[in-house]
Amino acid sequence: MSWHTQYVVDQAPLLQIDGLTKRYGSVTALDGLNIEVPRGRIGLVGANGAGKTTTFRLLLGLAHPSEGRIEVCGVNVADDPIDVRSRLGYMPEHDCLPLDQSAADVVATFGELSGLPARAARQRASDILDLVGLDEARFRPISGFSTGMRQRTKLAQALVGDPELVLLDEPTAGLDPLGREEMLALIARLGTFGISVVMATHLLDDVQQVCDYVVMIDAGRLVEAGPTDSLLERTGLVTVDVGHRFDELLAGLARVSLAAVVTDGVVDVAMNAEADLDTLRDVIADLGLPLYRLSTRLTSLDEVFLRRAGVQA
Protein backbone atom coordinates (compact mmCIF):
# COMPACT_ATOMS: atom_id res chain seq x y z
CA MET A 1 0.00 0.00 0.00
CA SER A 2 1.46 3.39 -1.02
CA TRP A 3 1.72 6.25 1.50
CA HIS A 4 -1.06 8.07 -0.32
CA THR A 5 -3.40 5.09 -0.15
CA GLN A 6 -2.50 4.61 3.52
CA TYR A 7 -3.29 8.30 4.19
CA VAL A 8 -6.66 8.01 2.46
CA VAL A 9 -7.44 4.87 4.45
CA ASP A 10 -6.45 6.48 7.76
CA GLN A 11 -8.66 9.51 7.12
CA ALA A 12 -11.61 7.47 5.89
CA PRO A 13 -14.78 7.15 7.92
CA LEU A 14 -15.03 4.05 10.06
CA LEU A 15 -17.89 2.64 8.02
CA GLN A 16 -19.22 3.74 4.66
CA ILE A 17 -22.29 1.74 3.74
CA ASP A 18 -24.12 2.46 0.48
CA GLY A 19 -27.40 0.82 -0.51
CA LEU A 20 -26.65 -2.31 1.51
CA THR A 21 -29.22 -5.05 1.02
CA LYS A 22 -28.95 -8.66 2.13
CA ARG A 23 -31.55 -11.25 1.26
CA TYR A 24 -31.70 -14.86 2.40
CA GLY A 25 -34.13 -16.42 -0.06
CA SER A 26 -37.39 -14.55 0.34
CA VAL A 27 -36.31 -12.95 3.63
CA THR A 28 -34.75 -9.49 3.46
CA ALA A 29 -32.40 -9.14 6.43
CA LEU A 30 -31.10 -5.68 5.44
CA ASP A 31 -32.92 -3.34 3.14
CA GLY A 32 -31.01 -0.53 1.44
CA LEU A 33 -28.89 0.76 4.33
CA ASN A 34 -27.01 4.00 3.68
CA ILE A 35 -24.79 5.15 6.55
CA GLU A 36 -21.50 6.96 7.00
CA VAL A 37 -20.17 6.36 10.49
CA PRO A 38 -17.24 8.28 12.03
CA ARG A 39 -14.52 6.68 14.14
CA GLY A 40 -15.30 6.33 17.84
CA ARG A 41 -17.64 4.22 19.92
CA ILE A 42 -20.67 3.32 17.86
CA GLY A 43 -23.86 1.70 19.09
CA LEU A 44 -25.68 -0.46 16.56
CA VAL A 45 -29.08 -0.85 18.13
CA GLY A 46 -32.22 -2.66 17.20
CA ALA A 47 -34.57 -5.35 18.41
CA ASN A 48 -33.66 -9.03 18.09
CA GLY A 49 -33.76 -9.93 14.40
CA ALA A 50 -33.27 -6.32 13.30
CA GLY A 51 -30.21 -7.24 11.23
CA LYS A 52 -27.34 -6.48 13.62
CA THR A 53 -25.57 -9.83 13.35
CA THR A 54 -26.09 -9.87 9.58
CA THR A 55 -24.46 -6.44 9.43
CA PHE A 56 -21.46 -7.80 11.35
CA ARG A 57 -21.15 -10.78 9.01
CA LEU A 58 -21.19 -8.41 6.05
CA LEU A 59 -18.59 -6.14 7.68
CA LEU A 60 -16.32 -9.14 8.24
CA GLY A 61 -16.75 -10.30 4.65
CA LEU A 62 -18.24 -13.59 5.89
CA ALA A 63 -21.37 -12.91 3.86
CA HIS A 64 -21.76 -11.09 0.56
CA PRO A 65 -24.30 -8.29 0.11
CA SER A 66 -27.16 -8.93 -2.30
CA GLU A 67 -26.76 -5.29 -3.31
CA GLY A 68 -24.70 -2.33 -2.20
CA ARG A 69 -21.21 -1.73 -1.00
CA ILE A 70 -19.38 -1.55 2.34
CA GLU A 71 -16.13 0.15 3.19
CA VAL A 72 -14.51 -0.53 6.57
CA CYS A 73 -11.72 1.89 7.54
CA GLY A 74 -11.56 2.94 3.88
CA VAL A 75 -11.22 -0.59 2.49
CA ASN A 76 -13.93 -2.06 0.27
CA VAL A 77 -14.93 -5.35 1.87
CA ALA A 78 -15.81 -6.93 -1.47
CA ASP A 79 -12.37 -6.07 -2.90
CA ASP A 80 -10.23 -7.23 0.00
CA PRO A 81 -12.03 -9.03 2.82
CA ILE A 82 -8.72 -10.37 4.15
CA ASP A 83 -7.34 -6.83 4.61
CA VAL A 84 -10.56 -5.80 6.33
CA ARG A 85 -10.42 -8.78 8.69
CA SER A 86 -6.81 -8.02 9.58
CA ARG A 87 -8.03 -4.60 10.83
CA LEU A 88 -10.92 -5.97 12.87
CA GLY A 89 -11.52 -7.75 16.13
CA TYR A 90 -14.78 -9.62 16.63
CA MET A 91 -16.57 -10.69 19.78
CA PRO A 92 -19.63 -12.81 18.94
CA GLU A 93 -22.69 -12.96 21.14
CA HIS A 94 -22.76 -16.73 21.49
CA ASP A 95 -20.36 -19.03 23.34
CA CYS A 96 -17.38 -19.51 21.04
CA LEU A 97 -14.38 -20.44 23.18
CA PRO A 98 -12.56 -23.79 23.22
CA LEU A 99 -13.45 -24.94 26.72
CA ASP A 100 -10.56 -27.35 27.27
CA GLN A 101 -7.86 -24.70 26.81
CA SER A 102 -6.61 -21.96 29.11
CA ALA A 103 -7.45 -18.33 28.43
CA ALA A 104 -3.74 -17.61 27.85
CA ASP A 105 -3.47 -20.32 25.18
CA VAL A 106 -6.69 -19.30 23.46
CA VAL A 107 -5.90 -15.60 23.33
CA ALA A 108 -2.28 -16.24 22.23
CA THR A 109 -3.46 -18.58 19.46
CA PHE A 110 -5.91 -15.98 18.21
CA GLY A 111 -3.11 -13.41 18.36
CA GLU A 112 -1.06 -15.61 16.05
CA LEU A 113 -4.07 -16.10 13.80
CA SER A 114 -4.27 -12.31 13.58
CA GLY A 115 -0.77 -12.35 12.10
CA LEU A 116 1.36 -11.66 15.19
CA PRO A 117 4.59 -13.64 15.65
CA ALA A 118 4.29 -16.40 18.28
CA ARG A 119 6.34 -14.67 20.98
CA ALA A 120 4.60 -11.31 20.50
CA ALA A 121 1.22 -13.05 20.56
CA ARG A 122 1.96 -14.69 23.91
CA GLN A 123 3.22 -11.41 25.37
CA ARG A 124 0.19 -9.50 24.13
CA ALA A 125 -2.16 -12.23 25.34
CA SER A 126 -0.72 -11.78 28.80
CA ASP A 127 -1.05 -7.98 28.62
CA ILE A 128 -4.59 -8.03 27.28
CA LEU A 129 -5.80 -10.61 29.79
CA ASP A 130 -4.34 -8.37 32.46
CA LEU A 131 -6.19 -5.42 30.94
CA VAL A 132 -9.55 -7.21 31.00
CA GLY A 133 -8.98 -8.38 34.58
CA LEU A 134 -8.11 -12.03 33.98
CA ASP A 135 -4.43 -11.93 34.87
CA GLU A 136 -4.72 -14.44 37.73
CA ALA A 137 -7.10 -16.79 35.95
CA ARG A 138 -5.33 -16.91 32.63
CA PHE A 139 -3.83 -20.38 33.06
CA ARG A 140 -7.10 -21.98 34.14
CA PRO A 141 -9.23 -23.92 31.62
CA ILE A 142 -12.08 -21.82 30.23
CA SER A 143 -14.58 -24.55 31.14
CA GLY A 144 -14.28 -23.39 34.76
CA PHE A 145 -14.92 -19.72 33.96
CA SER A 146 -18.05 -17.80 34.93
CA THR A 147 -20.11 -16.03 32.25
CA GLY A 148 -18.40 -12.74 33.07
CA MET A 149 -14.93 -14.28 32.74
CA ARG A 150 -15.87 -15.86 29.43
CA GLN A 151 -17.13 -12.51 28.15
CA ARG A 152 -13.81 -10.94 29.17
CA THR A 153 -11.90 -13.71 27.41
CA LYS A 154 -13.97 -13.10 24.29
CA LEU A 155 -13.16 -9.41 24.50
CA ALA A 156 -9.47 -10.23 25.01
CA GLN A 157 -9.28 -12.40 21.90
CA ALA A 158 -10.91 -9.57 19.93
CA LEU A 159 -8.28 -7.11 21.16
CA VAL A 160 -5.14 -9.23 21.03
CA GLY A 161 -4.44 -8.44 17.37
CA ASP A 162 -4.48 -4.69 18.12
CA PRO A 163 -7.41 -3.98 15.77
CA GLU A 164 -8.47 -0.60 14.43
CA LEU A 165 -12.07 -1.58 15.05
CA VAL A 166 -13.72 -4.15 17.30
CA LEU A 167 -17.17 -5.50 16.60
CA LEU A 168 -18.92 -6.43 19.84
CA ASP A 169 -22.13 -8.41 19.53
CA GLU A 170 -24.22 -8.06 22.70
CA PRO A 171 -21.15 -7.78 24.96
CA THR A 172 -23.18 -7.52 28.17
CA ALA A 173 -25.48 -10.47 27.43
CA GLY A 174 -25.84 -12.76 30.42
CA LEU A 175 -23.85 -10.56 32.80
CA ASP A 176 -24.99 -9.62 36.29
CA PRO A 177 -25.29 -5.85 37.04
CA LEU A 178 -21.74 -5.57 38.40
CA GLY A 179 -20.28 -7.57 35.50
CA ARG A 180 -22.24 -5.42 33.07
CA GLU A 181 -20.90 -2.20 34.57
CA GLU A 182 -17.34 -3.54 34.42
CA MET A 183 -17.74 -4.66 30.81
CA LEU A 184 -19.16 -1.26 29.82
CA ALA A 185 -16.31 0.49 31.62
CA LEU A 186 -13.84 -1.64 29.64
CA ILE A 187 -15.57 -0.84 26.37
CA ALA A 188 -15.63 2.86 27.21
CA ARG A 189 -11.84 2.73 27.74
CA LEU A 190 -11.22 1.26 24.28
CA GLY A 191 -11.82 4.66 22.75
CA THR A 192 -8.93 6.09 24.75
CA PHE A 193 -6.67 3.36 23.27
CA GLY A 194 -7.44 4.57 19.74
CA ILE A 195 -9.64 1.54 19.01
CA SER A 196 -13.02 2.19 17.45
CA VAL A 197 -15.93 0.10 18.65
CA VAL A 198 -19.16 -0.98 17.03
CA MET A 199 -21.35 -2.45 19.73
CA ALA A 200 -24.49 -4.27 18.61
CA THR A 201 -27.09 -4.48 21.32
CA HIS A 202 -30.76 -4.17 22.04
CA LEU A 203 -29.96 -2.62 25.44
CA LEU A 204 -30.19 1.09 24.74
CA ASP A 205 -29.04 1.98 28.23
CA ASP A 206 -25.69 0.35 27.43
CA VAL A 207 -25.36 2.43 24.29
CA GLN A 208 -26.34 5.63 26.04
CA GLN A 209 -23.70 4.93 28.69
CA VAL A 210 -20.81 4.08 26.36
CA CYS A 211 -21.34 5.19 22.76
CA ASP A 212 -20.88 8.59 21.20
CA TYR A 213 -22.66 7.68 17.95
CA VAL A 214 -25.77 5.61 17.43
CA VAL A 215 -27.10 3.70 14.44
CA MET A 216 -30.63 2.43 14.93
CA ILE A 217 -32.00 -0.26 12.65
CA ASP A 218 -35.33 -2.01 12.68
CA ALA A 219 -36.42 -4.87 10.42
CA GLY A 220 -33.32 -4.34 8.29
CA ARG A 221 -33.96 -0.65 7.70
CA LEU A 222 -32.17 2.40 9.04
CA VAL A 223 -34.28 4.18 11.65
CA GLU A 224 -31.87 6.88 12.77
CA ALA A 225 -28.15 7.57 12.86
CA GLY A 226 -26.28 10.37 14.56
CA PRO A 227 -24.25 11.47 17.57
CA THR A 228 -25.84 10.16 20.78
CA ASP A 229 -26.25 13.66 22.27
CA SER A 230 -28.06 14.97 19.22
CA LEU A 231 -30.60 12.14 19.40
CA LEU A 232 -31.51 12.81 22.98
CA GLU A 233 -34.20 15.48 23.16
CA ARG A 234 -35.08 17.82 25.98
CA THR A 235 -38.25 16.84 27.81
CA GLY A 236 -38.95 20.16 29.56
CA LEU A 237 -38.14 18.52 32.89
CA VAL A 238 -35.30 19.07 35.32
CA THR A 239 -34.17 16.18 37.50
CA VAL A 240 -33.30 17.04 41.10
CA ASP A 241 -31.70 14.62 43.55
CA VAL A 242 -32.01 15.72 47.17
CA GLY A 243 -31.51 12.35 48.76
CA HIS A 244 -34.49 10.99 50.71
CA ARG A 245 -36.04 14.39 51.54
CA PHE A 246 -38.14 14.65 48.38
CA ASP A 247 -41.40 15.10 50.37
CA GLU A 248 -40.10 18.40 51.73
CA LEU A 249 -39.09 19.47 48.23
CA LEU A 250 -42.49 18.54 46.74
CA ALA A 251 -44.23 20.62 49.41
CA GLY A 252 -41.92 23.60 48.81
CA LEU A 253 -42.42 23.42 45.05
CA ALA A 254 -46.20 23.22 45.45
CA ARG A 255 -46.09 26.50 47.42
CA VAL A 256 -44.47 28.27 44.43
CA SER A 257 -46.75 26.50 41.89
CA LEU A 258 -44.08 24.31 40.28
CA ALA A 259 -45.36 20.88 39.19
CA ALA A 260 -43.14 18.00 40.26
CA VAL A 261 -43.20 14.22 40.50
CA VAL A 262 -40.99 11.63 42.20
CA THR A 263 -39.48 9.10 39.75
CA ASP A 264 -37.02 6.41 40.84
CA GLY A 265 -35.92 8.34 43.94
CA VAL A 266 -35.38 11.65 42.17
CA VAL A 267 -37.74 14.58 41.60
CA ASP A 268 -38.65 15.63 38.03
CA VAL A 269 -39.72 19.28 37.99
CA ALA A 270 -41.60 20.82 35.04
CA MET A 271 -39.94 23.98 33.70
CA ASN A 272 -42.26 26.43 31.98
CA ALA A 273 -39.85 29.38 31.85
CA GLU A 274 -36.17 30.16 32.41
CA ALA A 275 -37.08 31.90 35.69
CA ASP A 276 -38.43 28.60 37.07
CA LEU A 277 -34.83 27.37 37.42
CA ASP A 278 -34.06 30.28 39.77
CA THR A 279 -37.24 29.56 41.71
CA LEU A 280 -36.26 25.90 42.05
CA ARG A 281 -32.77 26.86 43.29
CA ASP A 282 -34.28 29.21 45.88
CA VAL A 283 -36.73 26.58 47.18
CA ILE A 284 -33.91 24.09 47.69
CA ALA A 285 -31.75 26.70 49.42
CA ASP A 286 -34.59 27.93 51.65
CA LEU A 287 -35.40 24.39 52.76
CA GLY A 288 -31.71 23.67 53.39
CA LEU A 289 -31.84 20.49 51.34
CA PRO A 290 -28.67 18.76 50.14
CA LEU A 291 -28.35 18.96 46.35
CA TYR A 292 -26.71 15.90 44.86
CA ARG A 293 -27.74 16.41 41.25
CA LEU A 294 -29.51 18.96 39.11
CA SER A 295 -29.74 18.12 35.44
CA THR A 296 -31.87 18.59 32.38
CA ARG A 297 -33.90 15.47 31.80
CA LEU A 298 -33.42 14.14 28.29
CA THR A 299 -35.41 11.50 26.51
CA SER A 300 -33.82 8.06 26.73
CA LEU A 301 -32.64 6.27 23.60
CA ASP A 302 -35.47 3.80 24.21
CA GLU A 303 -37.98 6.60 23.80
CA VAL A 304 -36.21 7.90 20.68
CA PHE A 305 -36.05 4.43 19.15
CA LEU A 306 -39.66 3.54 19.90
CA ARG A 307 -40.92 6.85 18.58
CA ARG A 308 -38.93 6.82 15.34
CA ALA A 309 -39.33 3.12 14.64
CA GLY A 310 -43.06 3.63 15.21
CA VAL A 311 -43.13 6.53 12.74
CA GLN A 312 -41.39 4.38 10.09
CA ALA A 313 -43.78 1.50 10.61
Next chain:
Amino acid sequence: MNATHGSLGAVYDRGYRPYEGVRGGRRAATFALYKATLRRALGLRRSWRQKVAPFVLLGIATIPAIVNVGIGYVTRNEIFSDRIEIITYREYVGVSSMLLLFVALVAPDVICPDRRQRVLPLMFARPLTGVDYVGAKFGAITTILFFFSFLPQVVLFVGSMLVSDSSFEYLTDHLDVIWKVTLAVAALSIYYAVIGLAIAATTDRRIVAGAAVIGLFLVTSITSAILVGDEEHYNDGSPAALINVLALPLQIRDLIFLGHIDPESSLSAVSNGGLYATGVYVAVLLLAAAVLLRRYRWVER
Protein backbone atom coordinates in the same frame (compact mmCIF):
# COMPACT_ATOMS: atom_id res chain seq x y z
CA MET B 1 1.44 4.03 34.17
CA ASN B 2 -1.22 5.06 36.65
CA ALA B 3 -1.16 3.82 40.21
CA THR B 4 -3.88 3.93 42.83
CA HIS B 5 -2.38 3.78 46.31
CA GLY B 6 -4.26 2.24 49.21
CA SER B 7 -3.36 1.23 52.73
CA LEU B 8 -2.43 -2.30 51.62
CA GLY B 9 -0.57 -1.50 48.43
CA ALA B 10 -1.09 -0.12 44.99
CA VAL B 11 -3.12 -1.22 41.99
CA TYR B 12 -1.32 -0.50 38.74
CA ASP B 13 -3.17 0.14 35.55
CA ARG B 14 -0.73 -0.82 32.84
CA GLY B 15 -3.09 0.50 30.20
CA TYR B 16 -2.95 -0.60 26.62
CA ARG B 17 0.05 -0.77 24.36
CA PRO B 18 -0.58 -0.80 20.61
CA TYR B 19 1.29 -3.47 18.68
CA GLU B 20 3.87 -1.93 16.38
CA GLY B 21 5.84 -4.99 15.28
CA VAL B 22 5.68 -7.01 12.10
CA ARG B 23 2.34 -8.49 11.17
CA GLY B 24 1.76 -11.42 8.84
CA GLY B 25 -1.20 -11.95 6.56
CA ARG B 26 -3.01 -15.03 5.31
CA ARG B 27 0.10 -17.18 5.16
CA ALA B 28 1.05 -16.38 8.76
CA ALA B 29 -2.50 -17.06 9.95
CA THR B 30 -2.58 -20.40 8.11
CA PHE B 31 0.78 -21.39 9.56
CA ALA B 32 -0.40 -20.40 13.04
CA LEU B 33 -3.45 -22.63 12.65
CA TYR B 34 -1.22 -25.43 11.33
CA LYS B 35 0.97 -25.17 14.45
CA ALA B 36 -2.03 -25.01 16.77
CA THR B 37 -3.46 -28.14 15.11
CA LEU B 38 -0.13 -29.97 15.45
CA ARG B 39 -0.04 -29.10 19.15
CA ARG B 40 -3.60 -30.22 19.69
CA ALA B 41 -3.16 -33.49 17.80
CA LEU B 42 -0.01 -34.37 19.74
CA GLY B 43 -1.53 -33.30 23.05
CA LEU B 44 1.07 -30.59 23.60
CA ARG B 45 0.03 -27.93 26.15
CA ARG B 46 -2.74 -30.34 27.16
CA SER B 47 -3.05 -32.84 30.00
CA TRP B 48 -0.88 -35.99 29.97
CA ARG B 49 -3.92 -38.07 29.01
CA GLN B 50 -4.05 -36.30 25.64
CA LYS B 51 -0.40 -37.16 25.00
CA VAL B 52 -0.77 -40.90 25.68
CA ALA B 53 -2.51 -42.03 22.47
CA PRO B 54 -0.21 -40.39 19.87
CA PHE B 55 3.04 -41.33 21.54
CA VAL B 56 1.96 -44.88 22.46
CA LEU B 57 0.99 -45.40 18.81
CA LEU B 58 4.34 -44.04 17.68
CA GLY B 59 6.03 -46.43 20.11
CA ILE B 60 4.04 -49.42 18.86
CA ALA B 61 4.75 -48.49 15.24
CA THR B 62 8.48 -48.44 16.02
CA ILE B 63 8.60 -51.84 17.80
CA PRO B 64 9.06 -53.95 14.60
CA ALA B 65 12.00 -51.76 13.58
CA ILE B 66 13.64 -52.13 16.98
CA VAL B 67 13.08 -55.91 16.99
CA ASN B 68 14.47 -56.21 13.47
CA VAL B 69 17.55 -54.17 14.31
CA GLY B 70 17.94 -56.07 17.60
CA ILE B 71 17.94 -59.43 15.82
CA GLY B 72 20.44 -58.06 13.34
CA TYR B 73 22.65 -56.93 16.21
CA VAL B 74 22.44 -60.21 18.15
CA THR B 75 23.18 -62.29 15.05
CA ARG B 76 25.77 -59.93 13.61
CA ASN B 77 28.61 -62.47 14.08
CA GLU B 78 26.63 -65.49 12.87
CA ILE B 79 27.29 -66.77 9.39
CA PHE B 80 24.06 -66.87 7.39
CA SER B 81 23.58 -67.08 3.66
CA ASP B 82 21.25 -64.16 4.12
CA ARG B 83 20.54 -61.81 7.04
CA ILE B 84 17.42 -62.55 9.13
CA GLU B 85 14.83 -59.95 8.30
CA ILE B 86 11.49 -60.11 10.03
CA ILE B 87 10.07 -57.15 8.14
CA THR B 88 10.92 -55.40 4.89
CA TYR B 89 10.64 -51.69 4.15
CA ARG B 90 7.67 -52.37 1.89
CA GLU B 91 5.90 -54.41 4.56
CA TYR B 92 6.64 -51.72 7.12
CA VAL B 93 4.55 -49.24 5.17
CA GLY B 94 1.70 -51.70 5.74
CA VAL B 95 2.36 -51.57 9.50
CA SER B 96 1.79 -47.82 9.28
CA SER B 97 -1.79 -48.48 8.24
CA MET B 98 -2.38 -49.03 11.98
CA LEU B 99 -2.13 -45.24 12.15
CA LEU B 100 -5.67 -45.34 10.92
CA LEU B 101 -6.53 -45.63 14.62
CA PHE B 102 -4.66 -42.39 15.20
CA VAL B 103 -6.60 -40.74 12.38
CA ALA B 104 -9.90 -41.96 13.83
CA LEU B 105 -8.89 -40.44 17.15
CA VAL B 106 -7.25 -37.20 16.09
CA ALA B 107 -8.98 -36.03 12.90
CA PRO B 108 -12.30 -35.57 14.72
CA ASP B 109 -10.47 -33.93 17.64
CA VAL B 110 -8.98 -31.20 15.47
CA ILE B 111 -12.14 -30.53 13.45
CA CYS B 112 -15.30 -31.29 15.45
CA PRO B 113 -14.75 -29.04 18.52
CA ASP B 114 -14.30 -26.00 16.26
CA ARG B 115 -17.81 -26.54 14.97
CA ARG B 116 -19.38 -27.84 18.17
CA GLN B 117 -17.98 -25.03 20.34
CA ARG B 118 -18.64 -22.50 17.56
CA VAL B 119 -15.05 -21.32 17.38
CA LEU B 120 -15.14 -20.99 13.59
CA PRO B 121 -16.59 -17.43 13.52
CA LEU B 122 -13.63 -16.30 15.65
CA MET B 123 -11.16 -17.96 13.28
CA PHE B 124 -12.76 -16.61 10.14
CA ALA B 125 -12.85 -13.11 11.61
CA ARG B 126 -9.07 -13.33 11.07
CA PRO B 127 -7.20 -13.09 7.77
CA LEU B 128 -8.05 -16.70 7.03
CA THR B 129 -10.25 -18.31 4.36
CA GLY B 130 -12.04 -21.64 4.34
CA VAL B 131 -9.39 -23.07 2.02
CA ASP B 132 -6.65 -21.89 4.42
CA TYR B 133 -8.45 -23.57 7.30
CA VAL B 134 -8.77 -26.86 5.45
CA GLY B 135 -5.15 -26.58 4.27
CA ALA B 136 -3.83 -26.02 7.79
CA LYS B 137 -5.79 -28.92 9.29
CA PHE B 138 -4.88 -31.25 6.42
CA GLY B 139 -1.24 -30.19 6.52
CA ALA B 140 -0.95 -30.80 10.25
CA ILE B 141 -2.54 -34.26 10.24
CA THR B 142 -0.56 -35.29 7.15
CA THR B 143 2.67 -34.08 8.75
CA ILE B 144 2.07 -36.15 11.88
CA LEU B 145 1.05 -39.24 9.92
CA PHE B 146 4.07 -38.87 7.68
CA PHE B 147 6.54 -38.61 10.52
CA PHE B 148 4.86 -41.34 12.56
CA SER B 149 5.21 -43.61 9.51
CA PHE B 150 8.60 -42.36 8.43
CA LEU B 151 10.45 -42.31 11.78
CA PRO B 152 10.18 -46.10 12.36
CA GLN B 153 11.50 -46.59 8.83
CA VAL B 154 14.42 -44.32 9.69
CA VAL B 155 15.05 -46.39 12.83
CA LEU B 156 14.95 -49.56 10.72
CA PHE B 157 17.20 -48.13 8.01
CA VAL B 158 19.83 -46.57 10.27
CA GLY B 159 19.80 -49.54 12.65
CA SER B 160 20.14 -52.07 9.83
CA MET B 161 22.94 -50.00 8.34
CA LEU B 162 24.83 -49.88 11.62
CA VAL B 163 24.56 -53.64 12.33
CA SER B 164 25.38 -54.63 8.76
CA ASP B 165 28.83 -55.91 7.81
CA SER B 166 29.52 -52.72 5.88
CA SER B 167 27.45 -49.63 6.59
CA PHE B 168 28.54 -47.91 3.41
CA GLU B 169 27.73 -50.93 1.30
CA TYR B 170 24.30 -51.20 2.97
CA LEU B 171 23.65 -47.55 2.22
CA THR B 172 24.59 -47.77 -1.44
CA ASP B 173 22.66 -51.01 -1.88
CA HIS B 174 19.51 -49.53 -0.37
CA LEU B 175 19.55 -45.97 -1.76
CA ASP B 176 16.33 -46.61 -3.68
CA VAL B 177 14.59 -47.42 -0.41
CA ILE B 178 14.87 -43.77 0.62
CA TRP B 179 12.69 -42.36 -2.13
CA LYS B 180 10.40 -45.36 -2.24
CA VAL B 181 9.65 -45.18 1.48
CA THR B 182 9.21 -41.40 1.31
CA LEU B 183 6.78 -41.63 -1.57
CA ALA B 184 4.81 -44.60 -0.21
CA VAL B 185 4.52 -43.08 3.25
CA ALA B 186 3.44 -39.73 1.76
CA ALA B 187 0.76 -41.50 -0.33
CA LEU B 188 -0.53 -43.27 2.78
CA SER B 189 -0.44 -40.16 5.00
CA ILE B 190 -2.20 -37.89 2.51
CA TYR B 191 -4.87 -40.50 1.90
CA TYR B 192 -5.68 -41.23 5.52
CA ALA B 193 -5.53 -37.55 6.51
CA VAL B 194 -7.91 -36.30 3.85
CA ILE B 195 -10.43 -39.12 4.37
CA GLY B 196 -10.32 -38.76 8.16
CA LEU B 197 -10.82 -34.99 7.99
CA ALA B 198 -13.57 -35.22 5.36
CA ILE B 199 -15.54 -37.62 7.54
CA ALA B 200 -14.90 -35.53 10.67
CA ALA B 201 -16.10 -32.41 8.85
CA THR B 202 -19.55 -33.90 8.35
CA THR B 203 -20.40 -34.09 12.05
CA ASP B 204 -19.92 -32.08 15.23
CA ARG B 205 -19.49 -35.17 17.39
CA ARG B 206 -16.03 -36.63 17.81
CA ILE B 207 -17.18 -40.11 18.72
CA VAL B 208 -19.47 -40.32 15.70
CA ALA B 209 -16.68 -39.14 13.40
CA GLY B 210 -14.15 -41.59 14.89
CA ALA B 211 -16.58 -44.49 14.55
CA ALA B 212 -17.38 -43.43 10.98
CA VAL B 213 -13.69 -43.43 10.02
CA ILE B 214 -13.14 -46.95 11.39
CA GLY B 215 -16.52 -48.05 10.03
CA LEU B 216 -15.77 -46.87 6.51
CA PHE B 217 -12.55 -48.86 6.34
CA LEU B 218 -14.05 -51.95 8.00
CA VAL B 219 -17.20 -51.99 5.89
CA THR B 220 -15.37 -51.47 2.60
CA SER B 221 -12.74 -54.09 3.37
CA ILE B 222 -15.37 -56.65 4.44
CA THR B 223 -17.58 -55.85 1.44
CA SER B 224 -14.59 -56.17 -0.84
CA ALA B 225 -13.61 -59.52 0.68
CA ILE B 226 -17.14 -60.86 0.22
CA LEU B 227 -17.34 -59.69 -3.39
CA VAL B 228 -13.90 -60.94 -4.32
CA GLY B 229 -15.06 -64.35 -3.27
CA ASP B 230 -13.68 -67.43 -1.57
CA GLU B 231 -10.16 -68.66 -1.64
CA GLU B 232 -10.77 -70.90 -4.66
CA HIS B 233 -11.49 -67.94 -6.86
CA TYR B 234 -9.07 -65.67 -5.06
CA ASN B 235 -6.25 -66.29 -7.46
CA ASP B 236 -8.37 -65.01 -10.31
CA GLY B 237 -8.63 -61.64 -8.57
CA SER B 238 -11.51 -59.22 -8.97
CA PRO B 239 -11.99 -55.47 -9.59
CA ALA B 240 -14.15 -55.60 -6.45
CA ALA B 241 -10.86 -55.43 -4.55
CA LEU B 242 -10.85 -51.74 -5.44
CA ILE B 243 -13.76 -51.22 -3.06
CA ASN B 244 -11.40 -51.85 -0.16
CA VAL B 245 -10.39 -48.25 0.55
CA LEU B 246 -8.15 -49.42 3.38
CA ALA B 247 -5.96 -51.38 0.96
CA LEU B 248 -5.77 -48.75 -1.79
CA PRO B 249 -2.71 -46.91 -0.44
CA LEU B 250 -1.04 -50.31 -0.04
CA GLN B 251 -1.65 -51.03 -3.73
CA ILE B 252 0.03 -47.67 -4.44
CA ARG B 253 2.87 -48.73 -2.15
CA ASP B 254 3.30 -51.92 -4.18
CA LEU B 255 3.38 -49.95 -7.40
CA ILE B 256 6.12 -47.76 -5.91
CA PHE B 257 8.22 -50.62 -4.48
CA LEU B 258 7.57 -53.38 -7.02
CA GLY B 259 6.50 -51.47 -10.09
CA HIS B 260 3.36 -53.63 -10.28
CA ILE B 261 0.54 -54.93 -8.11
CA ASP B 262 1.63 -57.52 -5.53
CA PRO B 263 1.09 -61.02 -7.02
CA GLU B 264 -0.59 -62.05 -3.77
CA SER B 265 -3.06 -59.18 -3.96
CA SER B 266 -6.66 -59.89 -4.94
CA LEU B 267 -6.17 -57.30 -7.67
CA SER B 268 -3.18 -59.07 -9.19
CA ALA B 269 -5.03 -60.99 -11.92
CA VAL B 270 -7.04 -57.97 -13.01
CA SER B 271 -5.57 -56.51 -16.16
CA ASN B 272 -4.45 -52.90 -15.66
CA GLY B 273 -5.08 -53.42 -11.95
CA GLY B 274 -2.35 -50.93 -11.06
CA LEU B 275 -3.92 -48.30 -13.26
CA TYR B 276 -7.37 -48.88 -11.77
CA ALA B 277 -5.93 -48.77 -8.24
CA THR B 278 -4.24 -45.45 -8.99
CA GLY B 279 -7.40 -44.07 -10.56
CA VAL B 280 -9.60 -45.06 -7.63
CA TYR B 281 -6.99 -43.78 -5.16
CA VAL B 282 -6.97 -40.37 -6.87
CA ALA B 283 -10.76 -40.33 -7.18
CA VAL B 284 -11.19 -41.07 -3.43
CA LEU B 285 -8.69 -38.31 -2.61
CA LEU B 286 -10.51 -35.80 -4.81
CA LEU B 287 -13.92 -36.78 -3.47
CA ALA B 288 -12.78 -36.42 0.14
CA ALA B 289 -11.10 -33.09 -0.61
CA ALA B 290 -14.29 -31.85 -2.31
CA VAL B 291 -16.41 -32.84 0.72
CA LEU B 292 -13.95 -31.09 3.02
CA LEU B 293 -13.78 -27.87 1.01
CA ARG B 294 -17.53 -27.80 0.52
CA ARG B 295 -18.07 -27.90 4.29
CA TYR B 296 -16.09 -24.65 4.67
CA ARG B 297 -17.39 -22.96 1.55
CA TRP B 298 -19.79 -20.84 3.62
CA VAL B 299 -16.91 -18.71 4.81
CA GLU B 300 -16.65 -17.07 1.41
CA ARG B 301 -20.40 -16.69 0.85
